Amino acid sequence: MTTAVVTGLGITAPNGLGTEDYWKATLAGESGLGPVTRFDATQYPSRIxxxxxxxxxxxxxxxRLMPQTDHMTRLALTAADWALADAGIDTAELPxxxxxxxxxxxxxAVEFGQRELQNLWSKGKEYVSAYQSFAWFYAVNTGQISIRHKLRGPSGVLLTEQAGGIDALGHARRxxxxxxxxxxxxxxxxxxxPWGWVPQIASGLMSTVDDPARAYLPFSDDAAGYVPGEGGAILLVEDAGSARTRGATVYGEVAGYAATLDPAPGTGRPPGLRRAAENALADAGVTAADIDVVFADAAGVPALDREEAQALTALFGANGVPVTAPKTMTGRLLAGGAALDAATALLALRDGVIPPTANVTAAAGHTIDLVTEAREAGLRNALVLARGHGGFNAALVLRRHG
Structure with a gap:
């Protein structure tokens, strides 16, 4: 069966712009969390x-692209440029x-949409940008990347919130x-x-703690919800034979992928995260004993943290595998979060070091080996987990190549 490998990374993250700056900051435990500056959040209960x-x-x-793109799409275009450059691919030379x-x-692109709706309400329809017809669209990142690089291969978008980055990589491998x-x-x-902030507040899952170092503490006794972030990662997934032929550097292999959906509340059936992990391991042809590190979903909500810790203990045994959540330094990036975790896992495989979970001491009730300082380790296989709001679960096994 054809092997899918990752040959390029482009990262735009709160604690680092560009792959190596992000990786250096993450290993050092440097956080990008702080008071909101992109709008006045002082009247909202969550402000970090x-x-x-x-x-x-x-x-x-x-x-020419500035008037028709949102901040989100600009970050995505930048990350895609970097991923292609990192992979050394000239798109003009490919079919x-x-x-x-x-x-x-x-x-x-909710920020763009909010601005244009405000223009409509306050000034009138003639002040609404024609670009509103597509700039807000959930598929806009895929579309703009495709257009910018003249890419006409199979394209799509996955809407599974925080799990989406893994689901997209699974479809790329397909x-x-x-x-x-x-x-x-x-x-x-x-x-x-505000348009992106209020729905998250309404979920009841956001932290209302004002200290950036204490606001997002997954698996901790002081866990009080999550902190949102922006950014993410774009990866170049390539056929291993193609990468080998052109002498590309390979970060790792997309070895296993699976997704599940949680049952409806009140059914008494267990959550689907453990099953997603088990299916991803089976897809990769490995067992739990082969996994060297887990990049956790790390919801920061006590009940959800408990569910994940129990799933990990059931799968690996008590303290059976190092677990890390470097997203404590970036916040949960919605659709960008799992993609950034996957990129971080590939960097960990490359350098043989597990990045830390910043500012967190694991609660005694969670029998997991939570990595709180950068830890050197012989890494062969990494498991990345993600859960999206609405019951989405996704798991990805990444393998060091060669």
Missing amino acids: AGEVADYVAEDHIPS EYGIGVVTAASGG HIRKGFPAVISGGVDAAIC
Whole structure:
């Protein structure tokens, strides 16, 4: 069966712009969480976020694209440019229909949409941008990446919130197995504006703690909800034979993937996260004993943390595998979160080091080996877990290549 490998990474994250800056900050435990600056959040109960600092769109995006793109899409285009450059791929040299684009989304470009609706309400319809017809759309990142690089291969978008980045990579692997040489995949999101903020507050899952170092503490006795963030990662998924032929550097193999849906509340049936993990391991042809590190979903909500810790203990045994959640330094990035975790896991496999879960001491009731300081380790296989709001579960096994 055709092997799908990752040959390029592009990262835009709250604690690092670009792959190596992000990785250096993450290993050092440097957080990108802080008070919201993209809008006035002082009147809202939640006021902490992970914002991508020092990003100047005009330095990365052509002027003609500025009026028709949201902050989210600009970050995605930048990450895609970096992933292609990192992979060393010249899209002009590949078959016209050779490269596809599959990304993840949550609610689309809500900041752009909010601005145009405000113009409609306050000024009138003639002040609404014609670009509103598509700039808000949940598939806009896929579309703009495809157009910018003239990519006509199979494309799509997955709307499974935080699980979407893994689902997109799973679909990318499916296209590779069908014979396409490469797929741009992953997820980038940005919803730090009132229109993106209020629905998250309404979920009841957001932290209302104002101290950035204490606001998002998954698996801790002090867990009080999650902190949203913006950014994510775009990955270049490629056929291993194609990568080998052109001498590309390989970060790792997309070895196993699975997704499940939680049962309806009140049915008494167990959550689907453990089953997703088990199915991903089976898909990769490995057992729990072969997994060297788990990148946890880390909801930051006590009941959800307990469910995940129980699933990990049932699968690996008490303290049976190192578990980490570097998203404590970025926040949960909606559709960008699992893609960033996958990229982080590939960097961990490359360098033989597990990044830390910042600011957290695991609760005594959770029998997991939570990594709270960077830990050197011989890493062969990593398991990445994600859960999206609405009951989505996804699991990905990444394997060091060679």
